Amino acid sequence: MSHVLNCKIISHRRVGADCRRLVLAAPQVAQAARPGQFLHVRCGGTADPLLRRPLSIHDVDQEQGLVTLLYRVVGRGTALLAARRSGERVNVLGPLGRGFAPPPAHRRVALIGGGLGIAPLLFLARELVKEEREVWVFHGARTAVELGCADFSVLPVQLLVATDDGSAGHAGSVVGLFRESAAKMRPDWVAAAGPHGMLRVLTSEMRRLDLPGEVSLEERMGCGIGGCVCCSCRIGAPGNWQYRRVCADGPVFAAAEVVWE
């Protein structure tokens, strides 16, 4: 069950290069949320900018009733949100969407995040570790500084990093790093999020390796609850696909079913 809630900001910190980590007091969300779901956030209180912003749930603390969002400041909406201070309240709608659903039989899971695509994977890693699965996290970013947006050191996972400029870890794409490591780690399931281009290359690699998994998609979004049918993506098989709603049918879809533009 999702709700419209005015949540108190517990902390709001700059992380990485131009990202923010926003911790909200939201016990109802913390109880209900699944990895891969998002909150639809009103960044300001006025008619301009008008729409909510879908932000991935980065982490959840059920005991404390806290929900952490991770976002990048890219436009007027996120700039307004970034100016909000601890103690203020933020209007959120959620948790929304269909999250990751790793089948219980798969025990060796690779999580692959490019850029802000890393956001939902911390929460997912936490759940997978609870279920005593082996977890490898592949985190790709443009620079070493940008890698600082997410901290996996709190979890017993293997972290491998890649940067476009070679300032940390593997020099090049995170998909390239995954390709090099896959033979050794022999994953049996993959969860990924990131830019379209990265996910397209990754899903063709997964097909080559006959590796199942899920990817989280992004699209320009309206209502967030499936009413306006604006955030469409193509799901099915090439030549036999349908438009599905990223907000309500996703944002997580089986990797093999995404038909890329």
Next chain:
Amino acid sequence: MSVATAVEIAGLKLKNPVMTASGTVGFGEEYAPYLDLSKLGALVIKTVTLRPRAGNPPPRIAETPAGVLNAVGLQNPGVEVLVRDVLPRLARFEVPVIVSIAGETVDEYARLAARLEGVPGIAALEVNISCPNVKAGGIAFGTHPDMAAEVVAAVKRHTGFPVIVKLSPNVTDIRTIALAAAGAGAGALSLINTLSGMVIDVERRRPLLGNVSGGLSGPAIRPVAVRAVWQVYQAVNLPLIGMGGIMTARDALEFIMAGARAVAVGTANLVNPGAAGEVAAGLARYLEEQGIADINELVGVAHRAEGGTAD
């Protein structure tokens, strides 16, 4: 004090004047967790067509100053799925359901009306002759008085339901289309649909929307919509349903005072899923605060204000 909020539109009695605008709440079900649909005057559902429509390629939405540009392209499962699956599910919400229809030809509008005739769970038809985001039909019928009249007459011949006609603002004089629809037998008019618009993605140096252009809605268009209601109220003796950027009860009052007997909440639903219910409650509160016994007293009241002469 108890206040009367009921209004009558084309013979249809509504408990209050607040509806949803077609295309903004899907078929209503997605909104039920956030919005008590039974507290609305009517639920206007997403436009249906004779056959299923896939809709336009993404991106389908862009944010604009105090507004939204969309080009969904009438994605819908088609009238057969509506009748078989959707309408039976909507009965439990205890709200009058107004079905929006659109065709690519006059004949398609007629066949839609015929297919829906007598189907349980329908309170009225809204004839969409003003969608700017489809290649054939849609707005073409809403921008020519003769074609508008032809569509409305064809629908009228095949239905016993009240017929509401939704008008486009993308015309030289909306009154000519309103008069044509009225002459062909429309029972009420909805106005306005979205304004044609466009956004360029400067980074990519190309149109932002997959459909190139789209329809503008939200608070940015409210003054345009209020003026359209004002003009049509003076020209046509039909009940009007006013819409365009209504976010609050105060916004709805502008339309009612300009001449709308009912209002529809549209883009606000994308921001606040409870918006339509809040507008309905806010209107009742306004009547109480102002000591007005019946909301119908406010319809077109601005035309009777001192100095409030023609446009």
